[in-house]
Amino acid sequence: MPLRVLALLAALAVSAPALAQDRAAVEQQFRGWLEQTIWPRARAEGVSRGTFDSAFSGVSLNWELPDLVPPGTTRQTPRTQRQAEFGAPSKYFNRGSVTGATSVGRRMAGRHASTLAAVERSTGVPGHIILAIWGRESGYGRVDIPHDAFEVLGTKGFMSTRADYFTDELVAALEIAEAGHAPERAMKSSWAGALGQPQFMPSSFLDYAADGDGDGRADIWRSEADTIASIGTYLNRHGWRPGRDWGFEVTVPRSVSCTLEGPDQGRPIRDWAAMGIDRVSGRAFPEHELNGEGFLMMPAGRNGPAFIVTPNFYVLKDYNMSDLYALFVGHVGDRIAYGMGDFETSWDPVGTMYRSDIAKMQRGLQARGHDVGGADGLPGFKTRRSIGRWQENTGRAATCFPESGMTSALAG
Template sequence: MFRQILAAALMGLTLVAPAVAQDRAAVERQFQSWLSDTIWPAARRAGVSRETFQSAFGGVRLDWDLPDLVPPGSTTGPRRQRQAEFGNPGRYFNRGSVDGATSVGRQMARTHANTLAAVTRATGVPGHIILGIWGRESGYGRVDIPHDAFRVLGTKGFMSRRAEYFTGELLAALRIAEAGHAPPGAMKSSWAGALGQPQFMPSNFLEYAADGNGDGRADIWRSEADTIASIGNYLARHGWQAGRDWGFEVRVPDAVSCALEGPDRARPIADWVAAGVTRVSGRPFPDHELRQPGSLLMPAGRYGPAFIVTPNFYVLKDYNNSDLYALFVGHVGDRIAYGVGDFTGRWGDVGGLMRSDVAAMQRGLEALGHDVGGADGLAGFKTRRSIGAWQQANGRAPTCFPDAGLVRALAR
């Protein structure tokens, strides 16, 4: 249980401990009644057979170690949050993660060259981008995915703060089992209910999973071909633009404000060039990109590498809504395909704040009329550029990244 609690705390998740006197046996009985009286009728209406239902839930009990649980009759009182440290973005690109995903990815590129080429022809998504996601999500299928999906989703559907959402995902998982995509015992998930090697939530599986080896199933647990095809299909269906890159590392002169960051402030890449933005490689931007829109991305403000990214970057964010995730995937993909090295820009020594501190600073910016994208303690592009705009308005050099001085000046 300690590992789950620690992991949740590090991700800023809400943890609610059941009351000491909680009668777990009584809650288990309520869970079984909920399965029989609520979930089974809904599953039957969705076309799930009794055999599939019983196979899924035979012997399944609640998983009390999962985060964000609210047992029936709980007397936990007000919601409590454990705010994780707001760290240096550079930690996301640690040596082991980047090198491991790259070296194994190159092996996978050779092993699955035919499948990757076929999926690229069908979807327009480059194989090295698919490999970047596969490596990040499950280490190319080498990372253990230990949880019983029905136990996780059943527990969260019965007693979590997002019970309605997870109940829908549970019913989607039963439909997957009914269709025979995964044999009995293969329906493994993360602690959040994400399935298989591409880590699809069940509803995403039903929408985007693809059969890559022609056997009539989309087995994202054991089939590398199905995993590759499913990731490619997901990205294509979310708008991947064939023939365009995801982005380019650049140098941003002081005259170009970091407060210009964000996809809603995109402009033709030729305009960024005219403003003095250059590629760190010294090479010009490809001719076919110059007329196309590009956005400024500075994930650590002036304390880290800068990029001009295309709409494809934001397709990667549709897979996992994190600038750093999308940047990692694109970067590892480039290392696999082109042998590029580390980013030229260095990550500065920033971070060390608590997420609660960052959230207080965000509330201060909101009170001044800035759109920070929500006071969640995470510095997304709306928060970063709001910081830069406030700094400029107050005669400060814009850095576009939280620090202790900004917290003292703005916290609410």
Template sequence: MLRHLCRLVFAGLLLWPALAAAQDRAAVERQFRSWINDTLRPRAEAAGVGDATLRAAFDAVRLDWDLPDLVPPGSAGDVPQMQRQAEFSAPARYFRPNAVEGAAAIGRQMAGRHATALAAAERATGVPGRIILAIWGRESGYGRVDIPHDAFRVLGTKAFMSRRADYFTDELVALLQIAEAGHAPPGAMRSSWAGALGQPQFMPSSFLAHAADGDGDGRADIWRSEADTIASIASYLAAHGWVPGRDWGFEVVLPDDVSCTLEGPDQGRTIADWADMGIARVGGRTFPDHERAGEGYLMLPAGRYGPAFIVTPNFYVLKDYNMSDLYALFVGHVGDRIAFGIGDFQGDWGAIDGLTRGAVADMQRALVADGHDVGGVDGLAGFKTRRSIGRWQEAQGARATCFPTVALGTRIGG
């Protein structure tokens, strides 16, 4: 009997953390319901959203605890960040040959199938059809990829308890406005884990600002209409400053005597000036005459461990769609493969050892302490972090490689 009692007590001790967690989540769910009534409802009503729309959206919705970067009420705010976006992974993995050529091959089919809509969008905005296609392919596989999440659940959860709660609250109100106006077909309010909607994966505020009617039926339907999807992507890029007549960029050969620390959109010079420094396009091609007087920027997504590029202001317009160098590079490259039939980059992605975001963040903190501007301690190796690494290397009398590695991490701040 005593042994049986001990087993019961031990089992109860094992169950206690799970029961306590369940009770804590139940309490947070109750806070969520109060937040909907006390905080979200007034914001929604002020934006013209009626009670019926709010109830239809949230009466059956519970929090999604599987989303990344949540900060539940009462937590210390130091919940480890997760990064689910492929755009922030190792460059070589992002540019897997099958993925790149697959997107381009289907894009070539779509170019013929939707030639009229693409030509109309390009006439209206100056955005090339190949760029529109590449974004469409990357975002939703040309409308073929399943969009798995309930948009109200995702944005409700993130608005209530994420690191960027104010941003997601604004997006949630915009989503409710979309529902109130009846823009989405029944059952179409599905989203990515970040709350992006439809075939172009617009955040709700982007839909309200940039969704366009491409098929002339008086609606902007980014869920079912390919023509509207095409027109909406073009509208977005035009509004964010796409420069008609300019390319997105060019793969180049970076001479050994040109420092990788010259990377970045704040260190631009004319493309003719870059050429005078010995930077040339790969394959012996020349820069187009109409581009030579325009400003260009050195872009090295893997430092000296990968291909090099001179990009134009349009590259940074692509980054407005998704704030990732690899994303913008993928779109430009796939677009070129669709239209011009080019092959892989000529520069190789080096064998870069993988670093966690925490390890990169440690390097960033050490660089900041040394007086460098890394663009924020976020664990992501953006251009400011890359060139800060290069400047640190040069200050030590070493050759700049401008990319975080395991070996370098033991030296910076070590």
């Protein structure tokens, strides 16, 4: 065995018990932080000592969570993130998730018809949109949400890459406990601290959680009516426009450039129609939508379905900042409400690319003066249309979507 390996093994043998000791010391620091930093802030927000003690009773640091920065260490980019494969848009719409969300959603539409109608009257948000979000976030409450919210938020507030953010969320969670919306041990969250069936961060809960069943509490963990009312309230307060659709699948003629995509390039839907953009259904755009603003949205550029979306699409993105998320919700909503089938246009296969490859392309586009919205390895609309503009500028056919061959072309 090479000497270096022996030395490494020896070091590991020493460091294992040392690690346990370190963790015990860090747990002590965590307890001190709760007492000295969190308790004064919670008390100032009206949280009682009883609520505080009960929330952290039996809670210790969760060392399995991602993005932790224990005291005395520095942030390291996790290897998994560097090597993450770029997920093709089609994966987001795999048959199981779409048909599962649709069929259970239809059953829920029947079971909660009166609650959904009441929430639509008060918020303007159609029931099928609320159902699709509920399905996506927690499988209509069927997905196990295993973590104790105080364990997750406490750990990430104390030692994570976004400690300040999670510290604020931890204080908000204590306010929720103080108000008695749910028993503390019932306040379950995802590993990222999102609460209950609609997956609200605690600060969103304080702003938007609503009581749908009239018992005076907003119990988004156990009450389906409260979950429905809370999602409707969230979208309403983010500007949902009653009476408008979320969007329509369309065909985009070659004469219309894919670089016209994006929420900052809106025009009346009647203008898009005049440019030759048609609905795939063969029907005209609804009369009441024609004067409203519409936006071109091509999540896979020329390599997949295209859409004219309305401002409500961007309200859905306020729930989760992803075009594919908002499209999933709108599409599943359509299937629940209207029995609509698959997208007419299929998603072209995407060759294997890593997020690091896309980040490289983004840096190449930035060096050429394009706005890609940050070199994060994800092809959002700014990246897509910048690719299209670069393709048009260099005499290529504009596809507005990353391809593996572009990395070298953009590096030079």
